[in-house]
Amino acid sequence: MAMSEFGIVYAVHIITVQFGSVVSKVCECLLRKGPLSSRDISRLAESDINHNQVKDILYLLIQHNCVQAFSIEPPDGSENKAIVQYIVLFNNILHRVRYNKFSRLVNEELGTECGAVLDGLLSNGRLTLGQLIERDRDSGKTIGSEAIRDSLQKLVAARFVERIPSPEPVLGNKEQEPAKKRGAKAAKILKEPETLEERVVEAATPVDAIRFPLIFEEDANSSLAVDDSNITEGKRKQRDVDSSDPSSGVIWRPNFEEFIHRLRHKACVEIVKERRDEGCAIVLRAMLEVGRSQEKKVKTDNSAPMSIGSIYEEVIKTEAGRTMLQERVEACLDQLSATSSYLPAFVTEMNDSYIVDFKSIISVAQKDEIEAVVMRRYGKEAFRMFRYLSQEGRFVETDKIADAALTEKKDTPQFLLKMWKDGYLHMQKLAITGTYVPFLLWKVNKLIVTRQMLDEMYHASLNLNLRLAHELESEKELLMLPSDKLEGPLKERVKKVKAKRLLLSSTMFKLDDAIMLFHDF
């Protein structure tokens, strides 16, 4: 999805808070102008940053996985060298505000030692095993190099941690590919064209055997992350490089894809628990566990098919599902497969196999979020109209909407116009000969609504951040005083500031879940 204005502003704010405004200027330049070479960045960035500073900033952003370098193969026969360009990884910038969610996942699933190793990688961006051991040695609560090594292996085995990608993948020149004549059928089977970011990330990602090695070969005592590969003409191109030089260690980083994958599954279980019941949630959790390893990408629409036997086997492994009989599991599967005007099916049954319909589960939660905004912002009449148009899925004329929503015909246009003005409805005018005024037709376009809501959610996230900073800044001196020495009104004021901080932080946490629901899941 293309970046929206407040998506960019929010991402720039995240980088500014964590790395300062000079770094964020470089980031903003890439966000607004697309992939650029370092020379172009120093020319176009809205600050006086010289070329060497730009390079250092880019290394920092690469270290923290916010930028990826790449080059495009020059055309055949051309004598030009491939120019290295840098592309910003918008998703990874947003992930920076949800590191505590990633930490919690690992602490729950693999324990606190793995959690500590992950925290090291999250705060430093990328480290070798040697650096992780050194970090542990310097910390207050050391757990020992063996424990660090074991934890890292567990994290890699669970795919929470990966080997860093190729520092400078070379993309084939797309213009050189011969134009193939494709029929309509072939065009439908082919997948949608990839964005440049997707191509770069795919080209940089090593195969699974290298990305998640089963056996760690490198020397655990090596504390140097730095080596140079791609050295040409004696110049260093990159600092952080995974090289084949045996004196350097493999460099590791968090695998955000897997975290989002797990959070998506968690969200689906919560959605089902709220809308069905605990039993259905237990069965769904088991199904997700069964099918997880076969899912090739995060945003997969459906799980792999699975039998009742494999589902039941997984259910009874869990503490909550230990006492469930197979009949109960089958009853839950029937419930999950049922449809009504209220809920679609979450599971599809096909030839004695069951498939989880992720798209259906996620869309129910997205619909609830959108409709909650429509209800609170525009009122219950507009809510009925919006739901009617969502169900119809096509253009409908104003009077018909009024009839369906049982609203006054003369009042209906104002509700529809308000929603249209804010980007929640699509409108078309239809002039018919013989009528005095053109017909207005209305439609809910889910893609447009989703984009609009996402942009508003980024805006709201930014606002919550800014407000929190403002609240803390305005009571900065008070908060510096030792709280046990405070009494009376001052103590009350501190309590109030802390309560505001808690409310704003927890709201940002929940809003980020909603952002993931629309952007990542």
Place this chain on the structure above:
Amino acid sequence: MSKRKRPDPKSPGGDLNEPHEKKLLDLIRINQGRGATMFELKREKTIPATIVTRLIASLRKKNLIKEVANMNNKGVKHYLAMEFEPCSELTGGEWYTDGALDLSKIEDLKAKCVMILERHRQRVVTLEVLCGYFVKEEKLSVDQTKEILKNLILDNLIMEVKSNGMNEFASTRIGEVCYRLTGKKSGNGEPRAGAFASIPCGVCPHIAICSPDGVISPTTCVYFQKWLDF
């Protein structure tokens, strides 16, 4: 000898003087409950536009046609043959009285429907039973009952399900259309608030003009102030 024609004993209300008058009346009759507007009648090529107004007045005087205002556009008059009732396009429909929607009646009917479903919370209520009640007790038509139910579905208060003959559908035929309350939406029985809708920005009418350094900004926002004033 009188040149006046004798009145036709078969036609109600008197004779049709002009040859075009009958044509005009036929044109209006064809459109039944929708009738025709002056604009549409004047566009008719078979009748000279200049005499349409006089013919309309004559037909009205003879009680052969009536004038009905279009409730969507009160300035536009439709002419209907006397034997036809105005269609819902002109009156607004069965829920309209004198051009206004009977909102209190609709809300009252919806509340009664929800009460019936609340009494049968553990089971479902069939469409047949609901139609039976509303037709008998509230004098609605089957179509009107269905409209009330559809409206409650749009309110997200009830849901339509098809019976599978088991559990809560035990006393219904398989495939029968039934209704139940959407029931508990979130843990405490309240409608799901929505993460974005629960914060000031989610419902703010000025979000489009809000910016970090603008006149409306998160640090100066009055909605934020109220929200944090607990």
